[in-house]
Amino acid sequence: MSLFLHSRMVSCALKRALVRSSSCCGVWSRLLQRPSRGCVSSSLHVFDRDEIRQKLRAFPGGSVDLLKQDSGVAVLTINNPSRMNAFSGSMMVDLEERVTQLEKWADGKGLIVQGADETFCSGSDLNAVRAISNPQDGRKMCMFMQDALTRLLRLPLVSVALVEGKALGGGAELTTACDFRLMTPGSVIQFVHKHMGLVPGWGGAARLVRIVGSQNALKLLGGAVKVDPELGAHMGLADGVMEGSQGAGGTGTPLQRAEDWLGRYVEGPAPVIRAVKKVVLSGRELPLSEALRTEKDVFGTVWGAPANLQALASKSKHK
Numbered sequence: 001m002s003l004f005l006h007s008r009m010v011s012c013a014l015k016r017a018l019v020r021s022s023s024c025c026g027v028w029s030r031l032l033q034r035p036s037r038g039c040v041s042s043s044l045h046v047f048d049r050d051e052i053r054q055k056l057r058a059f060p061g062g063s064v065d066l067l068k069q070d071s072g073v074a075v076l077t078i079n080n081p082s083r084m085n086a087f088s089g090s091m092m093v094d095l096e097e098r099v100t101q102l103e104k105w106a107d108g109k110g111l112i113v114q115g116a117d118e119t120f121c122s123g124s125d126l127n128a129v130r131a132i133s134n135p136q137d138g139r140k141m142c143m144f145m146q147d148a149l150t151r152l153l154r155l156p157l158v159s160v161a162l163v164e165g166k167a168l169g170g171g172a173e174l175t176t177a178c179d180f181r182l183m184t185p186g187s188v189i190q191f192v193h194k195h196m197g198l199v200p201g202w203g204g205a206a207r208l209v210r211i212v213g214s215q216n217a218l219k220l221l222g223g224a225v226k227v228d229p230e231l232g233a234h235m236g237l238a239d240g241v242m243e244g245s246q247g248a249g250g251t252g253t254p255l256q257r258a259e260d261w262l263g264r265y266v267e268g269p270a271p272v273i274r275a276v277k278k279v280v281l282s283g284r285e286l287p288l289s290e291a292l293r294t295e296k297d298v299f300g301t302v303w304g305a306p307a308n309l310q311a312l313a314s315k316s317k318h319k
C-alpha cells in the first residue's frame with residue numbers, strides 16, 4: 001500500500017517526511033519514492049493506481065519523449081502534433097513514467113519541457129475527455145496528473161518550459177510545473193478552463209497563485225486571459241522572452257536558445273545544482289522552521305564536498 005497524495009495533503013506529507021528524517025538524502029529519496037503498483041488513496045477517495053493507468057491507456061495516441069544528455073540537461077517533448085500536442089490518456093501514463101526515470105537520474109541538473117512541431121500543448125485530448133466526462137473518472141485523471149506534475153516540479157533539476165505556439169488548458173498548467181517559463185514570439189499561455197466550464201485540476205491553479213500572486217491568478221483564470229510574452233513578462237509568468245532569431249536574443253533553434261538560457265543556472269557540479277534546487281523547493285513548499293532544517297541538511301551534503309574543497313584550494317575570487 002502506498003499514499004497518493006491529494007494536493008491539500010502534499011505539504012503536510014512533505015512536512016512529515018522532512019520532520020521524520022535526519023538526513024536530507026533520506027528526505028529526498030523518501031519524498032521522491034513512488035511505487036509503480038498498489039493502492040492509491042487521497043483524503044477523499046481510494047482507488048487502484050494500475051486501474052487508472054489501464055483506463056488512461058484505453059485512449060492512445062502520441063507520446064512523451066525523454067532525451068537525457070551528457071550535459072546533464074534533459075529534454076522532455078510532448079509529442080502529438082496532429083492534435084496540437086494534446087494529452088491522450090496514454091501520454092499521461094507516459095509522462096508519469098518519464099518523471100519516474102528523471103527521479104532516478106542521479107547526474108541530472110536541468111530539464112527543458114517543450115512541445116513537438118513548434119507548439120507547446122493544447123491540454124487534455126478532448127476526445128478522451130468526452131469519453132470520461134463523469135466526475136469519478138475526472139477526479140481520478142486529475143489526481144493522476146496532479147501527482148505526476150507535483151513530482152515533475154519537485155525533481156532536483158532546474159526546469160524550464162519552452163513555450164512556442166500555444167499552451168492551453170492542461171498545457172498552461174504544465175508550464176507551471178516547471179521552475180521557469182520561456183516564451184517565444186507569438187506564443188500564448190491561456191488557462192481556457194472557464195470556457196470549458198472547468199477550473200484547473202492538474203494543480204495549475206495552486207501553482208499559478210504561487211507564481212503570479214492571487215490577484216493576477218484570479219484575473220488569468222477568471223478572464224481566461226490570453227497571456228502573450230509581453231503580458232507574461234509583466235506578470236512574472238514568463239521568466240524570459242526570446243526575441244526573433246535575427247534579433248538581439250541570439251541565434252539557433254528555440255531549443256538551442258533555451259539550453260543557452262538555462263546554461264547559467266545549471267553550470268557547475270551536479271551535486272551543487274541539485275542542492276540549490278532542493279533548498280529553493282523546501283523554501284517554497286515548507287513552513288520556515290522546516291525549510292531551515294532542510295537547508296541545514298542540504299548544506300551538510302555540500303560543505304566539505306569535492307566542489308567546496310576545490311573552490312577553497314583555488315582561493316577563488318568573485319570579481
Ligand SMILES: CC[C@H](C(=O)O)C(=O)SCCNC(=O)CCNC(=O)[C@H](O)C(C)(C)COP(=O)(O)OP(=O)(O)OC[C@H]1O[C@@H](n2cnc3c(N)ncnc32)[C@H](O)[C@@H]1OP(=O)(O)O
Pocket residue numbers: 082083084086122123124125126127129166168169170171192196198199200201202
Ligand atoms: C485540466 C485540463 C483540462 C481538462 O482536461 O480538464 C483541459 O486541458 S481541457 C482542453 C483544453 N484545450 C482546448 O480546449 C483546446 C481546443 N483546441 C483549440 O482551441 C484549437 O484547436 C487550438 C487553438 C489549439 C489550435 O487552433 P488551430 O486553428 O491552430 O488548429 P486546429 O483547431 O485546426 O487544430 C489542429 C488539430 O488539432 C486538434 N486539437 C487541438 N486541440 C485539441 C485537443 N485539446 N484535443 C483534441 N484535439 C485537439 C484539432 O481538433 C485539429 O484536429 P482536426 O482533426 O484537424 O480537426
